[in-house]
Amino acid sequence: MKLLQAINLTKKFPNKLAVNNISLTINQGDLVALLGPNGAGKSTTLNMLIGVSQPTSGKIIFGDKSASIKDYKNEIGVVFQGSVLDANLTVKDNIMTRAHMYTRTVQLNSLIKKFELESIWKQPYCSLSGGQKRRVDIARALISSPKLLFLDEPSTGLDIQTRTKIWEVLNQLREDTGLTIVFTTHYLEESENADYVYIMDQGKVIAEDTVAGLQQKYTQNVLQLDYLTGETTTTTLDNKDEAIKILVKNAKLLTNFEYRPGTMDDVFMNLTGKEIR
Numbered sequence: 067m068k069l070l071q072a073i074n075l076t077k078k079f080p081n082k083l084a085v086n087n088i089s090l091t092i093n094q095g096d097l098v099a100l101l102g103p104n105g106a107g108k109s110t111t112l113n114m115l116i117g118v119s120q121p122t123s124g125k126i127i128f129g130d131k132s133a134s135i136k137d138y139k140n141e142i143g144v145v146f147q148g149s150v151l152d153a154n155l156t157v158k159d160n161i162m163t164r165a166h167m168y169t170r171t172v173q174l175n176s177l178i179k180k181f182e183l184e185s186i187w188k189q190p191y192c193s194l195s196g197g198q199k200r201r202v203d204i205a206r207a208l209i210s211s212p213k214l215l216f217l218d219e220p221s222t223g224l225d226i227q228t229r230t231k232i233w234e235v236l237n238q239l240r241e242d243t244g245l246t247i248v249f250t251t252h253y254l255e256e257s258e259n260a261d262y263v264y265i266m267d268q269g270k271v272i273a274e275d276t277v278a279g280l281q282q283k284y285t286q287n288v289l290q291l292d293y294l295t296g297e298t299t300t301t302t303l304d305n306k307d308e309a310i311k312i313l314v315k316n317a318k319l320l321t322n323f324e325y326r327p328g329t330m331d332d333v334f335m336n337l338t339g340k341e342i343r
């Protein structure tokens with residue numbers, strides 16, 4: 067079921083066409099990635115979807131009707147790239163101040179537990195590590211029990227363990243509550259977990275599909291076989307099942323093999339001719 071649609075969204079700044087006529091469909095329950103290099107227009111797109119910035123043209127449909135942000139602001143949670151929390155307040159005060167603003171809230175205790183906030187509950191926000199801050203930011207965005215969570219570059223600057231931990235919690239939440247998540251990223255490996263990916267470059271969506279669909283369209287899986295005779299062959303294949311068939315058939319003739327599935331790095335490179343970073 068479609069939860070949010072953006073149709074022909076464009077954002078022109080005085081000297082920059084930041085977003086150029088893009089359309090997105092966010093289905094309920096999906097994890098959707100907006101992937102692209104610096105300056106691709108990801109944050110500008112997100113800002114229009116959350117009402118921080120007005121589109122120059124285009125429209126947004128929430129549920130089944132054309133919407134302005136006031137129609138759906140209670141249904142969304144947002145985690146910005148830079149935190150909006152009060153640096154001098156404790157985690158508790160930041161969270162509780164927010165909780166008092168809403169009549170419909172999640173079970174705070176379960177949120178505190180999920181994001182492991184107990185041990186930092188009385189610490190000032192400014193004294194937290196990057197990963198701890200991000201956990202508090204996300205927990206705060208979920209207090210109003212939103213249907214749709216927007217995350218702008220959720221793991222930029224975080225180490226791999228912290229990133230993995232945050233995604234574990236978010237995936238658990240998706241499983242438990244059916245939460246829909248839209249996130250921007252320039253980490254290719256992060257986009258590989260998404261249900262649907264929009265690849266942006268220079269203000270445009272240059273490709274969109276599931277990860278498997280993108281890999282199918284824009285990459286090749288390569289099987290290299292090293293034979294007892296010393297010969298080496300390289301073959302491109304549609305999928306790993308074909309590789310398994312070839313390997314089984316030739317098992318006795320081989321000294322070694324390597325199977326390299328197409329990656330999101332290859333997808334981006336094939337689409338743009340450049341690396342994402």
Ligand SMILES: Nc1ncnc2c1ncn2[C@@H]1O[C@H](COP(=O)(O)OP(=O)(O)OP(=O)(O)O)[C@@H](O)[C@H]1O
Pocket residue numbers: 079080081082083084102103104105106107108109110111252
């Ligand atoms: N307020 C503004 N005025 C003028 N130009 C802007 C403004 N905001 C963004 N831009 C420009 O629009 C383009 C897209 O910026 P945007 O921040 O959306 O990119 P991004 O894909 O989110 O990049 P990053 O990954 O670095 O956050 C950039 O060239 C940026 O300089």
